[in-house]
Amino acid sequence: MATFLYARVSTTEQTIEHQQAQAEAAGFTFDHIIADKGVSGVSVPMRDRPEGKRLFDMLRAGDTLVVRWVDRLGRNYKDVTETIKAFLERGVVVRTIINGMLFDGSTKDPMQMAVRDALIAFMAATAEAQAEATKEAQRAGIAHAKTAKEDVYRGRKPSFTREQVATVRDLLSKQTQIAEVSRVTGLSRQTVYRIKDDPEGTEKALAIWANA
Incomplete structure (x- = not known):
């Protein structure tokens, strides 16, 4: 084994x-x-x-x-x-x-099998839903970035990386507490809340600063 x-x-x-x-x-x-x-x-x-x-x-x-x-x-x-x-x-x-x-x-117990299979289905559905939500936020953020005038609307450089954003979203989708997400990623709680509450703005900032 x-x-x-x-x-x-x-x-x-x-x-x-x-x-x-x-x-x-x-x-x-x-x-x-x-x-x-x-x-x-x-x-x-x-x-x-x-x-x-x-x-x-x-x-x-x-x-x-x-x-x-x-x-x-x-x-x-x-x-x-x-x-x-x-x-x-x-x-x-x-x-x-x-x-x-x-x-x-x-297990051969039908109730245990039903609970197990339902949980697997829920987790699989969550994984797909998270991927779709992320893609939609990325599309919207990139569209906003393309229409922004770089010198005027670039704003402050984001304090997070794309890898950190992916980790934040991944942990939040699993109902991880904000404090724990902050600890794991090294981001402030305020930044974690910003990523959570404003996915389009997050993607816009990443897109604008991608080649800065």
Whole structure:
């Protein structure tokens, strides 16, 4: 029985090393670390990713798969739910670092199965909804930035990076308290609230200052 860490990063999210460090800080040790870099969780299904396919080939009954959260498996509802179902049916235990969730396919109790499957569905839907909200905010922010006169409307340089914004949104989507988000990202609580309450303004600031 082996323990696997699966990590995935797109061009704007956390690094593979950060995900590994989070997992190790939570007490996990790994026999295998599988990572897809620069791969979209929205448009590229798990089985179509180079390392995702390898993970499917390697996992066996009794193994444990650890992910930072289900959005590392993907940000498409259908893909995430089908992926986790396939792993559970194979006898793999799936665990998340954030919120310490554990999904085990061994139970035969119908009520436990129903609760487990409903929770997986909710988390997968949240991952897709977050991706859609982020894309919409980015489109709106970029549109505003294109119409701004650079010298007049650039304003103060933002105190946050795109990676920090992605981390803030990721943690908030999981109902993490503002104080904890502030601690993890190193941003002030006021800045975290600004990112939370004004997604379009956040994206506009990032877009305007991208090449400054």
